[in-house]
Amino acid sequence: MLGRNGRILRAPGFDDRSGRQFERIDEAIRITRDVLYARGYQAVETPLIEQTELFLRRSGGLLSSQLFDFVAPDGSDISLRPELTAPVVRHALEQQDAVLPMRFQYASPIFRYTERPYDAPANAVPNKRQFIQIGAELVGTSHPQADGEIIGAAYELARRLGVEHVSIRIGHVGLIRELLGRFNLSERARLFLANHVSALAMCEDEGKSVEEEAVRLGMMPLMGQQRIETQASAADLLSRLASGSVMLPAESELTSRSAADIVAGLRRKVEWDSANEDFPMALDLMRQLSKVRSLATIPENNPVEKHDRSRCGKSTVRHGDTISAARTLIGELDGLDDLASVVDAADSNGVDHLDLSVDFGFAASIAYYSGMIFEVNGWIEDEQVILGGGGRYDGLASALGSDTDLPALGFALNLDTVLEVTSDSNWASSDRRYIVVAPAYEGNVDEVVERAEALRSEEHNVVTVFDPGDDVKRLAKSLGDAEVMRVELTDEDEEVVE
Amino acid sequence: MNDALRLAIPSTGALEQGAVRLLAESDAAVSRINSRRYTAKVPSIPGVEVIYQRQSDITTIVDSGNADLGIVGLDRYLEARLEDGDTLVVAPDLEYGRSRLVIAVPDSWLDITSMYDLSDLSLEFHERGRDLRVATKYPRLVKRFLNRRGINYFSMVSINGALEAAPRIGYADIIADISDTGNTLRENNLRTLVDGVAIESQAIMIGNAKLLASSESKLNLARLLLERIEARLRSRSYRRVTANVKGKSEGEIAELVLASPELSGIRGPTVSRVFTTDRNLWFSVQIVTRKRDVLRVVDHLRSLGGTGTAVTDLQFLYQQECELYSELVKKLEQFCGMAVEC
Numbered sequence: 130m131l132g133r134n135g136r137i138l139r140a141p142g143f144d145d146r147s148g149r150q151f152e153r154i155d156e157a158i159r160i161t162r163d164v165l166y167a168r169g170y171q172a173v174e175t176p177l178i179e180q181t182e183l184f185l186r187r188s189g190g191l192l193s194s195q196l197f198d199f200v201a202p203d204g205s206d207i208s209l210r211p212e213l214t215a216p217v218v219r220h221a222l223e224q225q226d227a228v229l230p231m232r233f234q235y236a237s238p239i240f241r242y243t244e245r246p247y248d249a250p251a252n253a254v255p256n257k258r259q260f261i262q263i264g265a266e267l268v269g270t271s272h273p274q275a276d277g278e279i280i281g282a283a284y285e286l287a288r289r290l291g292v293e294h295v296s297i298r299i300g301h302v303g304l305i306r307e308l309l310g311r312f313n314l315s316e317r318a319r320l321f322l323a324n325h326v327s328a329l330a331m332c333e334d335e336g337k338s339v340e341e342e343a344v345r346l347g348m349m350p351l352m353g354q355q356r357i358e359t360q361a362s363a364a365d366l367l368s369r370l371a372s373g374s375v376m377l378p379a380e381s382e383l384t385s386r387s388a389a390d391i392v393a394g395l396r397r398k399v400e401w402d403s404a405n406e407d408f409p410m411a412l413d414l415m416r417q418l419s420k421v422r423s424l425a426t427i428p429e430n431n432p433v434e435k436h437d438r439s440r441c442g443k444s445t446v447r448h449g450d451t452i453s454a455a456r457t458l459i460g461e462l463d464g465l466d467d468l469a470s471v472v473d474a475a476d477s478n479g480v481d482h483l484d485l486s487v488d489f490g491f492a493a494s495i496a497y498y499s500g501m502i503f504e505v506n507g508w509i510e511d512e513q514v515i516l517g518g519g520g521r522y523d524g525l526a527s528a529l530g531s532d533t534d535l536p537a538l539g540f541a542l543n544l545d546t547v548l549e550v551t552s553d554s555n556w557a558s559s560d561r562r563y564i565v566v567a568p569a570y571e572g573n574v575d576e577v578v579e580r581a582e583a584l585r586s587e588e589h590n591v592v593t594v595f596d597p598g599d600d601v602k603r604l605a606k607s608l609g610d611a612e613v614m615r616v617e618l619t620d621e622d623e624e625v626v627e
Numbered sequence: 628m629n630d631a632l633r634l635a636i637p638s639t640g641a642l643e644q645g646a647v648r649l650l651a652e653s654d655a656a657v658s659r660i661n662s663r664r665y666t667a668k669v670p671s672i673p674g675v676e677v678i679y680q681r682q683s684d685i686t687t688i689v690d691s692g693n694a695d696l697g698i699v700g701l702d703r704y705l706e707a708r709l710e711d712g713d714t715l716v717v718a719p720d721l722e723y724g725r726s727r728l729v730i731a732v733p734d735s736w737l738d739i740t741s742m743y744d745l746s747d748l749s750l751e752f753h754e755r756g757r758d759l760r761v762a763t764k765y766p767r768l769v770k771r772f773l774n775r776r777g778i779n780y781f782s783m784v785s786i787n788g789a790l791e792a793a794p795r796i797g798y799a800d801i802i803a804d805i806s807d808t809g810n811t812l813r814e815n816n817l818r819t820l821v822d823g824v825a826i827e828s829q830a831i832m833i834g835n836a837k838l839l840a841s842s843e844s845k846l847n848l849a850r851l852l853l854e855r856i857e858a859r860l861r862s863r864s865y866r867r868v869t870a871n872v873k874g875k876s877e878g879e880i881a882e883l884v885l886a887s888p889e890l891s892g893i894r895g896p897t898v899s900r901v902f903t904t905d906r907n908l909w910f911s912v913q914i915v916t917r918k919r920d921v922l923r924v925v926d927h928l929r930s931l932g933g934t935g936t937a938v939t940d941l942q943f944l945y946q947q948e949c950e951l952y953s954e955l956v957k958k959l960e961q962f963c964g965m966a967v968e969c
Contacts, residue, residue: 391737
């Protein structure tokens with residue numbers, strides 16, 4: 130992209146960081162280090178580039194569609210990292226004789242491509258494509274207190290970074306999967322329902338669009354005429370193949386799949402079709418469950434209704450009531466007990482219960498989460514903003530090739546968003562003082578340099594000016610009202626200070 | 628600086644025919660000396676030059692400033708566009724060239740009917756140590772669509788000829804291609820998946836914002852062209868209904884027609900005296916109405932005693948301002964207000 134006179138511009142979505150903004154980032158990273166070192170999390174820096182496969186194994190469709198992936202000059206498929214959890218877990222798996230659990234912290238840039246809609250206004254600010262993620266991963270423990278530690282660390286970090294009204298929303302992916310395991314459903318139908326929990330929680334159409342999608346994809350068993358009008362089911366096709374009323378083309382015409390492959394595929398679908406008889410019941414229960422939630426305290430002048438209006442049903446105030454309401458609806462589940470323990474653990478790790486909400490209509494956007502998930506929220510004026518989140522991802526290590534099951538969890542905050550929600554006054558200005566050393570006239574630059582060196586050896590920060598005509602006052606102002614020193618060669622070693 | 632307005636249009640296929648037809652209908656007919664020549668004129672708008680180019684190149688040609696305007700399929704534009712480049716959409720729908728970019732599998736794959744099935748199959752292939760091979764001329768759009776549907780293990784096969792044959796000859800497993808009726812796919816034993824539409828497309832007009840913003844002459848030529856195209860496209864949705872109605876005066880007839888405001892035309896009826904040999908007073912009533920309301924308007928006029936009702940097409944329908952041009956000016960202002968200087 131070129132500007133006037135062929136000047137090369139920044140790639141869209143990528144920002145330069147300098148001056149005050151750079152200082153704020155520096156300071157935020159220092160705070161992050163302090164908060165997480167205090168809990169034993171060791172800093173790690175993984176490469177900017179990883180093998181693409183690392184991010185495809187368990188991340189899911191959204192993240193893989195946001196990859197900056199390309200073929201390296203050596204022919205391998207590589208990507209700029211879109212997140213840090215998978216690289217850190219990869220790093221953890223490479224540690225020999227590691228003492229479990231391992232604790233890692235990071236503050237590093239990540240890259241995610243988001244499309245600019247073709248009909249977006251020409252002056253729309255391009256979506257950011259590079260962010261700094263700050264976060265932590267706790268690898269090798271399944272203890273609920275570990276969940277509390279991670280939630281507590283995320284909460285404390287956001288507060289220490291100056292975010293006001295930090296709130297934490299907790300959900301549980303494992304509980305949803307466990308609940309769906311009670312029904313006679315295909316794996317695909319389970320995945321579909323688990324992925325649509327948030328859509329079911331919305332008031333807009335009472336989950337009708339989810340139901341329509343399920344019908345279109347053949348997951349929702351149809352009755353009567355509706356069934357006849359839809360395309361032939363896998364069972365119909367199998368029986369027609371058996372009776373000879375439908376023939377598969379000759380083996381040579383089957384492209385890359387054999388007749389046996391196709392028949393096996395049909396048999397699998399028949400099993401799923403019969404398994405999905407429970408789908409309507411499961412959908413209905415998920416619809417009800419997705420509406421059960423408690424709310425965190427909302428800042429003053431921000432009515433609850435405004436932030437909760439897109440959701441159906443009424444929220445409770447106490448988390449215990451929320452979990453009880455869910456228990457009444459779905460009965461006993463290990464996931465419910467785990468969730469209750471996590472809420473208690475978060476409390477004992479310093480999270481104010483008024484800043485916590487439990488939400489059964491909360492689903493994760495990244496596919497590797499397996500248990501508790503959470504979101505960290507802040508506010509910009511009266512709009513709630515997601516600062517980041519995390520959760521438990523017990524299956525990721527195995528998916529990345531670990532021989533042993535390695536339970537793990539973590540969180541990450543988007544530092545760019547954190548800086549947006551915190552005002553500049555929260556951040557200490559740099560106390561770095563400068564002296565500007567400038568020549569009084571042409572020809573005494575050597576003396577200026579020598580004088581500057583002498584001052585530096587006395588631990589002063591010194592900026593040298595080479596041309597006596599330079600605007601020294603403006604330079605001094607840009608350096609935070611620096612002291613100005615004019616060096617004049619009147620006699621050897623003699624100088625004048627302004 | 629050359630102040631002619633260069634309009635790039637596709638050199639072959641349905642998009643070319645549609646563009647030439649639309650321009651002719653819009654009183655901006657293209658005059659091409661012979662079919663081997665790749666430039667042409669629009670005699671009714673002196674200053675407009677037409678450049679014939681491959682459809683797949685038009686977006687790049689406009690973005691690089693080698694043409695000011697271009698007519699192209701939305702699919703091709705999205706495949707080739709520079710997201711933050713100099714090109715913007717001038718007319719989002721030229722009302723022809725409708726098509727869909729679809730994922731199609733061999734018809735014999737009876738077990739694969741949805742993208743979920745395809746997602747499972749790609750994993751199955753991956754476990755067997757191979758990728759699902761997708762033949763397409765739209766790698767950028769298809770990759771994003773497949774990723775969003777949770778399909779990560781696939782490879783793109785580039786092909787220049789007819790894609791439909793790729794699965795049969797073993798060059799690819801499935802294809803992603805443009806289909807308008809689905810006939811070509813069916814004839815080649817391919818089938819579209821139920822949720823396999825990557826995008827819906829139509830012909831659009833694009834423009835180079837920098838060039839248009841920096842030349843009053845080009846912008847004025849663009850206005851002349853857009854005025855005609857918009858008036859032509861708008862006229863397709865309207866009809867003129869004319870009937871003779873007996874009455875006492877123009878005012879009385881107008882009042883009766885206006886009793887049903889929704890059937891009285893865009894602004895209201897035109898009523899004028901018809902001079903006849905009989906002693907009755909006859910008036911001609913003219914109403915310009917939406918195509919879908921024609922029969923209701925005819926019935927309304929009949930109920931007033933209307934007779935000899937004629938319904939005619941409109942050639943052009945101009946409104947107070949050209950919306951496409953106003954929108955273009957707004958977009959250029961936004962564009963020039965950005966860090967990118969015009």
